[in-house]
Amino acid sequence: MPLKVVCKKDPTHSRFSVSAHVVELWEVDENADFVEVITTTDTTHRPGPEDHYTCIECDSEAKVELVME
Secondary structure, three states: OOEEEEEOOOOOOOOEEOOOEEEEEEEEOOOOOEEEEEEEEEEEEOOOOOOOOEEOOOOOEEEEEEOOO
16 A cells, blocks of 8 residues: 655655665675675565654654555
């Protein structure tokens, strides 16, 4: 179901931060220690209505609304 994210302080703001869980392919050394990310291969959790969204423009908490189509 589509989402609409709205800044609680200023509804004209349209840029938000939220966590996503991704799978990365890493380069490691002989001790299996991280060297660098080669590529992102998959997303295991896309942001959804249960996640915490923050407005990038003013650092306010944002609310998430489900959009009925």
